[in-house]
Amino acid sequence: MKKLNVGIIGCGNISDIYLKNCPNYEYLNVIACSDLDREKAIEKAKEYRISALKLDEMYADKSIDIILNLTIPSAHAEVSLKALQSGKHVYLEKPLSISLEDAKKVIEMANEKKLRVGVAPDTFLGGGIQTCKTLIETGEIGKPIAATAFMMSQGPEGWHPNPDFFYQEGAGPLFDMGPYYLTALINLIGPVKRVTSSAQMSLAERTITNDVRNGDKIRVNTPTHVAGILDFESGAVGTLITSFDIFGGSTLPRIEIYGTQGSMLVPDPNTFDGPIQIKKARNESWEEVTLTHGNTANSRGIGLNDMAAAILNGEEHRASKEMAYHVVEIMQGMLTSSKTQQHYKLTSTCTIPKSLPSKRSECS
Ligand SMILES: NC(=O)c1ccc[n+]([C@@H]2O[C@H](COP(=O)([O-])OP(=O)(O)OC[C@H]3O[C@@H](n4cnc5c(N)ncnc54)[C@H](O)[C@@H]3O)[C@@H](O)[C@H]2O)c1
Known part of the structure; x- marks a missing residue:
């Protein structure tokens, strides 16, 4: 079965669960990691038997299909934009970005480059x-x-x-x-x-x-x-x-x-x-x-796997950038409403993602 190669940027607290879960998913092959803090990347690479790349090497590596962006929220947009610029799909931890303006830039670049952006939570x-x-x-x-x-x-x-x-x-x-x-x-x-x-x-x-x-x-x-x-x-x-x-x-x-x-x-x-x-x-x-669906353990990475499957099969992925953008606008709108003491009307919307089949095999 074809898998897509994933490179992780951001080797902090949340990276372990992705590094543990991804090898169990059908469409994911995590091959490298990177971090501003080189020591952290080297440590994770050793633990999970993948390569530790410098950031510029990660962006330049033609064998990497998807960047998994696990940096802190203030770096989400910058890292995602660099990854898209270098021709790679992106899946990132929430939120899509810390401002609506940056979120818009990520969406626009993904559309322009015809690349996918998927966003946690999954x-x-x-x-x-x-x-x-x-x-x-x-x-x-x-x-x-x-x-x-x-x-x-x-x-x-x-x-x-x-x-x-x-x-x-x-x-x-x-x-x-x-x-x-x-x-x-x-x-x-x-x-x-x-x-x-x-x-x-x-x-x-x-x-x-x-x-x-x-x-x-x-x-x-x-x-x-x-x-x-x-x-x-x-x-x-x-x-x-x-x-x-x-x-x-x-x-x-x-x-x-x-x-x-x-x-x-x-x-x-x-x-x-x-x-x-x-x-x-x-x-x-x-x-x-009684639950009708599986994937009840900590299945972080399931949204990334769904995106990889969707890329390979030419379908829509569920953890969509449009839903993530709508979420950022709701949150930004709430803070704006408090400041301005007025309602905030949303300019964005999204479709409700399709349900997973109830008998989809469980990944842990
Ligand atoms: N920790 C959790 O339990 C948890 C759970 C769910 C989601 N998240 C999300 O995951 C993301 C990361 O959280 P965390 O807890 O792992 O943070 P963390 O601070 O532990 O790790 C973030 C890592 O990103 C690196 N980094 C920062 N800016 C960078 C850049 N520009 N380029 C490359 N590397 C950079 C840092 O050096 C650090 O190693 C956040 O968006 C957070 O909201 C965290």
């Missing part, structure tokens, strides 16, 4: 969200009329070795975690036409509490609590709160969808698994639903 391809999508499409809860989504966390300074970027422009809870929630909601309810929000930067400084850099301070340059309303094109109304300011924990669900004939508890969109519960309008209790 958790919506996991068994949890795919099963929810099937349940909605088969009318289990009727027509969705509202949704709530809550990402209530304490921030990553307790576990991430280099958490500084989470508190800079283009990150914060909305840009860091919002893509999981918004991508899931778009898959289940469709695109959004208007947003409004209030955003605040609650603490000017955060203290790192992980083992590596305990006590180091981070200056906060982005809102850390964002509460918003999403008006979907379908007419459904969503409530989304993303926060790094929840120090005492929360009992709120991750996502619930309310339909004309019942409600659905959607699993954490930062995972690939269930559980899913449904409560029909006349039923007394919530009932757990």
